[in-house]
Amino acid sequence: MDGVIHDHVAIVTGANHGIGAATAQALARRGCAVLCTFFRVADPDDPGTPRAYRDNRARDAATVIAGIEADGGAAAAVEADLSDPAAPALLFDTAEERFGPVDILVNNATGWLADSFAAAATDRLGRTLEPVTAASWRRQFSVDAMGAALMIGEFARRHIARQATWLGFPEEVSYGAAKAAQENYTMSAAIELAPYGITANMVHPPVTDTGWVTDAVRAHVAASRTLIHIAAPGEVAEVIAYLASDTAALITGNVINLR
Numbered sequence: 001m002d003g004v005i006h007d008h009v010a011i012v013t014g015a016n017h018g019i020g021a022a023t024a025q026a027l028a029r030r031g032c033a034v035l036c037t038f039f040r041v042a043d044p045d046d047p048g049t050p051r052a053y054r055d056n057r058a059r060d061a062a063t064v065i066a067g068i069e070a071d072g073g074a075a076a077a078v079e080a081d082l083s084d085p086a087a088p089a090l091l092f093d094t095a096e097e098r099f100g101p102v103d104i105l106v107n108n109a110t111g112w113l114a115d116s117f118a119a120a121a122t123d124r125l126g127r128t129l130e131p132v133t134a135a136s137w138r139r140q141f142s143v144d145a146m147g148a149a150l151m152i153g154e155f156a157r158r159h160i161a162r163q164a165t166w167l168g169f170p171e172e173v174s175y176g177a178a179k180a181a182q183e184n185y186t187m188s189a190a191i192e193l194a195p196y197g198i199t200a201n202m203v204h205p206p207v208t209d210t211g212w213v214t215d216a217v218r219a220h221v222a223a224s225r226t227l228i229h230i231a232a233p234g235e236v237a238e239v240i241a242y243l244a245s246d247t248a249a250l251i252t253g254n255v256i257n258l259r
Contacts, residue, residue, distance in 0.1 A: 006031035009099045011091055013037045013082060014109035017056035018210030021064045022237035023106055028073030030241060033099035036061040036077045037091055048126030053211035082109055082147030088154035101162060104244045105155045111143030115174050125216045137174050144178030149185045160196050183255060190253035199252035201243050205236040206258050228259045
């Protein structure tokens with residue numbers, strides 16, 4: 001599933017760890033120049049979330065960039081808060097100044113938090129739950145829904161302007177709703193932007209061990225009839241890289257569920 005991505009430029013959001021970092025590395029290995037964007041988050045201590053995962057979310061993308069460059073790839077990093085409406089233009093300007101026009105966008109960043117309508121203090125995996133409030137909703141939707149939509153809009157405007165033709169959850173209620181909005185934006189983009197040679201697909205990864213998987217999570221997956229596999233970030237990244245390749249130029253408007 002290598003695909004061909006030589007001479008292309010990608011922006012990958014949330015690329016300082018996990019699936020985002022693995023995707024940036026997978027694209028770079030295939031000859032794509034990558035702008036890795038990230039936003040460091042200082043998560044509060046939570047007995048249900050491993051320290052390593054919280055540390056990953058708080059770090060920059062220097063290690064990712066160094067690894068790509070050590071393998072002969074081209075990459076740069078920019079820290080940006082996608083809840084800021086000015087961020088998309090900044091990111092695309094930076095990528096274009098450094099590498100040229102962007103023709104691959106991977107919306108991976110997440111404003112994840114666990115919240116619930118119920119009054120429980122923790123979820124079934126022992127992670128601290130917040131009640132749904134206006135503030136928690138804004139934090140979630142400003143990144144997962146609004147940020148993704150603005151990035152797609154910026155990509156589309158620039159792509160069309162240069163006349164490019166390359167084809168290229170319970171207990172987490174706000175997270176699930178924001179992801180549903182992102183899916184709707186992506187499917188709409190697949191239809192509206194198809195005449196301009198833009199493809200758009202949504203990848204739903206399985207439970208992916210980006211550092212947050214605990215023994216309780218593993219037990220939950222093992223007991224589940226619908227959760228089949230705990231994936232490594234690199235496994236998910238290979239699928240995303242394939243969808244971004246010339247080989248997958250006819251694949252668009254799909255929600256791809258990985259198991």
